[in-house]
Amino acid sequence: MAELSARKEITVIREGERRLTDDEVVVEAPLTIYLNGRELVTLLCTPDKLESLALGFLRSEGLLNSLDDVAALRLRDDRGAVEVELKNKGGLLEKLYGRRTITSGCGKGTIFYSALDALRSSPVRGDSVTLTAGEVHALMRELQERATLFKATGGVHAAALAGGGKILIFCEDIGRHNAVDKIIGECLRQGMAMEDKVLVCSGRLSSEILLKAAKLRLPMLISRAAPTTLSIELAQTLNITLVGFVRGRRMNIYTHPHRVIDARNA
């Protein structure tokens, strides 16, 4: 079975002190489900219990009801795929479903993670975009102070766009991905450039969030929460600075730490 976590070299800043170390990061991997020989969906997931994930997904979608409906179930670990053959092929739901390709991922799953996407998103510049560690912490504090809907309900994610060390746009949504899409839409409507800004999130930095940012040439993402192996690898390739676990007086910088500078050099 695939490993579920991986050691990544990171830069930790704690109480102003910067040091290189390594940290355990959760593995994010694509799983493509083939139903009766046809590609149905690609999920971004933690690569274990993959046959169960495929069966459960098909059950949730109403494409099968019990194991009795299944003629064959094959894990193609090398290809990140599960093949499911139903006894009763070509049912109505399968026909309806067969007409769509859905990519789900852990979040709002319509951004297909593929080499293509990574290639289309060529490396970002924005190397002049820098923040001091103090500014990173201040942005995260402001994000939390402004999260009034979260304070009232505990049920939403917050996202913000920052420039010049200040939050310029702030959104909350029950969906991590929706919150970021709202930020993007606000930028479009205000005609605001994004390639010199920083995305501040309350939620996890999965590959889909990273790709949203990469498509907008955003050079830096910071979050209170964890990244995944896939988002770190994409950020590395795309020259994006990924900062996670921004809490209290510490943060983890997973890629391109040059954009987080010491106050004394600021």
Add this chain to the structure above:
Amino acid sequence: MAELSARKEITVIREGERRLTDDEVVVEAPLTIYLNGRELVTLLCTPDKLESLALGFLRSEGLLNSLDDVAALRLRDDRGAVEVELKNKGGLLEKLYGRRTITSGCGKGTIFYSALDALRSSPVRGDSVTLTAGEVHALMRELQERATLFKATGGVHAAALAGGGKILIFCEDIGRHNAVDKIIGECLRQGMAMEDKVLVCSGRLSSEILLKAAKLRLPMLISRAAPTTLSIELAQTLNITLVGFVRGRRMNIYTHPHRVIDARNA
């Protein structure tokens, strides 16, 4: 603009004491995006900045690049819809995209929230399935103790199926929805009945999680995190007991509290 949160009457159990009160719950609402007159996608979201959400979603999906591509943008608040007309109609991406209907939601969005879904999921029975408050807390403690991947990485959700006050199946995944689908798949493979079991989650109880459970006739969901208005309304209709914010010595029971019994009556 629509309200972003609503007061819901709940039963709070704290330190063994049970009382009726009310609590602020985040509103979850469907937003359907029409592109050039054709239904493209339905997102489950927090109903504000809806035009920005639609624009940002289309930008993230590569269906537009800037506001210059947009001929018209109309919010149909009454119908929970945003209509977007592009200047350049019938582009390749739109053609490709037009062939699929994606439902996204805040999570893995392929379960379309619709009246249909609610109807298909007729009310569950399972009124004999009960837990004491102590058993609810014990299940949540066990979920957290077993969440070794979360402890190592901080980047995953946990889900479990419990019966007779014990955890029978446990899964972790970067995706809230994946974790639940893994549980469902494990049940199918083990031939385990679900209509007398309890679903235990670390993550938020959105409408899509609720509908997954309803389709399996699960009578009770408990979570450390928050529900949404939509999941509460569905649980109410479907006779499902929804318990949220199970933390320390307290919990909030949002619907059908009769399944959480006093120890002395147990």
